[in-house]
Amino acid sequence: MKLRMRTLKGFFVKEIIQIMRDPKMIMAIFFIPVIQTVMFGLALTSEVKNIKFVVASKPGKIARELENRALASGWFVKVPGINGAQVADPAELIAAHRAEAVLVAPPEGFEKALERGDRSIQLLLNATNAQRAQQVNGYVQQIVAEVTAANGYNTGGGLIRLDMRVLFNHYMDTTSFMIPALLVMSSFIVLLVVGGMALAKEKETGTMEKLIASPCSVEEIMLGKTLPYFVIGLCIVGLILFIGVAGFGIPFRGGLWQIGVNSVLFAVSALASALLISTVVRTQQQAMMASVLYLMPAILLSGVFFPVANIPVLFRWMCYVNPMMYSVVNFRSVILKGGDLAYFWQNCGWLALLSAVLCALAYKNFKSKLN
Template sequence: MNWLRIRELVRKEFIQLLRDKRNRVVLFIAPFIQMLVFGYVVNYDISNIRVALLDYSQTYESRKLADTFVGSNIFHITHNVRSDRELEDLLLKGDIDMGIKIPQNFAAVIRKGETAAIQILADGTMSNMASLRMAYTSTVLDRFNRSMIRELYPQHMSYGKIDARIRTWYNPNLDSQYFFVPGIVAFLVMLISLLLTSIAIIREKEAGTMEQLIVTPLSAAEFITGKTIPYIIIALAQMAAIIAVAIFWFEIPLMGSIFLLFFATCLFLMSTLGIGLFISTISTTQQQAMMTTFFFLLPFLMLSGFIFPIANMPLLVQWLTYLNPLRYFLVIVRGIFLKGIALDILWPQYLALLILGIAVFTGAISRFKKRLD
């Protein structure tokens, strides 16, 4: 390989990328916007549950139950309704997340020392969110029950108890941003590198400069190397900037080695750049290349464990995830960010990225032919 020719091709690629204002926006502004938007939007934390209350009892006990819900700072009673129909309409329109129906004999049953039933109606269109809301509801009801027991039976009861001292490692406050922001870092690196590389060769053909490159002494390997080096540099620079946003803006701790993180990024880029080059060789226009890129992006995202646990997927799909480089990169990024683990634990993921990267990149190079067709 002639590194002088590769250097000039790299210089040409940077000039071609940076002189276009739209490319500058994609390279320098879009990653920060995406990081900020995804960092705040992708969130499973529940801080506001809208509740409609249908209280047929109108007693001290029913008001105390309502106050117990409001006192949790998660439940907010936004509607006090007077009929079942009104409650159902609010659920149907999506104006509330949950409805509470207290029967007329609620207080009388409790005062007798019997179990009083109330009806909880939850919007189950989003099953995972509904499950979390019902779990919070059970906690509030348990708090109300303990309060009523102390009020109705004030005598002191001495008995042995379990003292559970729970400590959550790696994410003490159970903040979902700790889980999602490192994943967003990995996803944005894949998005930008795959998108830009997929149009690298097509852009030469559409601009009419491919003919000039064909008649040069550049070999196919030199051409591919010169085309990928700029995107490797750009992706690593974007990785550094996105990591800085994650640490200083979102305050996500980086517990492990940043050098291991960048080493994993280089291995991951072998796969994404290889796939991008493959797309660029089979596409005839930039629009076709971009559409093909998004065809790859969605399965990569869904089968990576970024949003949905891989263990919950069908067995056949779980086997398919082993071909997804984002799966391994996410484990490395989250492990280094949150747990501070190193190669002694993460070596299987590094090895998988290396094998996939070599296979994909070698296949892309063998697929490329230095000709117009």
């Protein structure tokens, strides 16, 4: 079949003009990929940083050197308000999310223990993220080896033994860490994409005018269109949770009511986002494109794959306005750690606030479009 260059040129010029006339399309094609490349190139690194580290020991030279060397390495950060000499229960620091790694000295301190021949040092790690815990263990071993060598305690074959004790994920299983995040990610994708496209379809097919002409109120239209997807989202959470516990054997240490509360708040935020997107776009294709553009940063900046602590401060604020982050943290805490109530309600409070803001914006925009 012969191609007519004049026709191809006409199509090419027409598409270029059409794209240049649409600011949203220009944003999607040029600006957003550049921002994502810069942001993710800086934020998404496998290097473990900003580790909350505590040396639980009586005051002494070795304890001071361990802490100073750890902070100087750039991997660890000091936990404010915690004095290592006054820590009564090191495991409680990790359970309360105040520390991620705690180096525990014998009761008499490092110096006296080493002098009497006790060369065992205990390291407590939060292993909910198995890969991160393994890297933290390697960092601490390196620092302990350097400090003890500098003080002459690992000469003559008497090497220091670092006894690592992992908490909340004893087998360092990555599956147990990822499945709680998949609860959020899978539900969010379905609710955002399918919910947004379903609402955009009403506008594309012209049935939205019929809804406007009907005696239904704005609230009834919004709830009627989103409630089915709300139920679907809760079913997805239940299905993945069942598969994770029954099929993969992940531990479930929290309460089902905590899963329910977090799921409801999360589903509301996802559907509010979908409704907000549907009020901006005109077609299903535009809804799909907008959903994908929203999903990429939402997933990557939620802590599903990379710790939020690794993200530079310049971009970290995006994590704290991302409802996925609070949902991921809560699901992991409830399933793997039992769900500390203070920590749980703190995340639920922020998630509820974000959900309320998204609902308000979606309602305002949806109502103005209908009018």
